[in-house]
Amino acid sequence: MTRSKFRRLASGLAAVLALTLTAAACGGGTTRGDDEGPGDTQDSVGEADPNAEIQEGLHISFLPKQINNPYFTVADGGGEQAVGELAGEYEEVGPSEASASSQVSYINTLTQQGVDAIVTSANDPNAICGALDQARSAGAVVVTYDSDTDPACRDLFVNQATAEGIAKIQIELISEQIGGSGQIAILSATPNATNQNAWIDLMKQELEKPEYADIELVEVAYGNDDDEDSFQETQGLLSSYPDLAGIISPTTVGIAAAARYLSGSDSKGKVALTGLGTPNQMREFVKDGTVESFALWDPEALGYLAAYAAAALASGQINGEAGQTFEAGDLGEYTIGDGGVVVLGPPTVFDRDNIDDFDF
Numbered sequence: 001m002t003r004s005k006f007r008r009l010a011s012g013l014a015a016v017l018a019l020t021l022t023a024a025a026c027g028g029g030t031t032r033g034d035d036e037g038p039g040d041t042q043d044s045v046g047e048a049d050p051n052a053e054i055q056e057g058l059h060i061s062f063l064p065k066q067i068n069n070p071y072f073t074v075a076d077g078g079g080e081q082a083v084g085e086l087a088g089e090y091e092e093v094g095p096s097e098a099s100a101s102s103q104v105s106y107i108n109t110l111t112q113q114g115v116d117a118i119v120t121s122a123n124d125p126n127a128i129c130g131a132l133d134q135a136r137s138a139g140a141v142v143v144t145y146d147s148d149t150d151p152a153c154r155d156l157f158v159n160q161a162t163a164e165g166i167a168k169i170q171i172e173l174i175s176e177q178i179g180g181s182g183q184i185a186i187l188s189a190t191p192n193a194t195n196q197n198a199w200i201d202l203m204k205q206e207l208e209k210p211e212y213a214d215i216e217l218v219e220v221a222y223g224n225d226d227d228e229d230s231f232q233e234t235q236g237l238l239s240s241y242p243d244l245a246g247i248i249s250p251t252t253v254g255i256a257a258a259a260r261y262l263s264g265s266d267s268k269g270k271v272a273l274t275g276l277g278t279p280n281q282m283r284e285f286v287k288d289g290t291v292e293s294f295a296l297w298d299p300e301a302l303g304y305l306a307a308y309a310a311a312a313l314a315s316g317q318i319n320g321e322a323g324q325t326f327e328a329g330d331l332g333e334y335t336i337g338d339g340g341v342v343v344l345g346p347p348t349v350f351d352r353d354n355i356d357d358f359d360f
């Protein structure tokens, strides 16, 4: 066992003991309050030493929301590249469905294997917390990327862009595309996804601005990050709202399925569609006039950054406190912000003019 792993294990056990004592003092039952934030990260990874070397041979496991989603294939490919650069051991495991508790058994197996780091995109903010707590008590560090857990359950969240920025750009795009007025709907992924729900709340807030007074959000539908469900939900939205002017789908699975439906329907070019998609999945629909523009970040860079963050945590170089910095290979230096969050960068908008410059 490496020294830092031993230190983490010891402090993990101390954290478990402290939690038990606190629970006993409170008369049992622990709850995760808002005040249990990144302060906990110190408990799970110990003191940070900015001069600590990144250890070789770290076992870093990626656990995406689902494995058969091209977005995560690209993101985790970035993770694999980074782990290779760091001379670590990479693996990707995960469910084929993005349901709330589908990740629990994978976390339990990783804990039994004694991995150094789990990098995960959560299908639900709380459903995997118990399993992650056990993994951390056993000495693993936990980095969330793409979709966070309750902050108390992880050491660091690598966010693709600020949630406000992601919400704002999608409302701006749909407004431009429908001429600033009309009914819109949101086609989301799974109902519990932390990232989707944060973006939806912020999009609703954004719509309250005076410049969007003529836009009415009529429904939020869920396609469960499943191609067929998303296709059918699109069809349902169009038949329920004959005057629908546009759809925002903040999921790569949803927007691709909605585009496929629209491109073969009478609504092509009449009902606008935007949201978050990969250029490779959306290219044909931009070229055939179904979609004018949409947004995303570079998923490969997201996975790459998450792997570097995991290695810095597992090596004791950082512990998740705001203000700490770490090197992320080709991406350069990153600083941890409030709440134990590292932000990759702003999203990019793709349209007919630039889509061929991107290959992911």
Ligand code: RAM
Pocket (backbone or CB within 6 Å): 065, 069, 071, 072, 121, 146, 147, 189, 195, 225, 250, 251, 252, 253, 276, 277
């Ligand atoms: C889907 C997933 C993922 C989200 C992207 C935009 O692949 O829901 O969590 O970030 O879309």
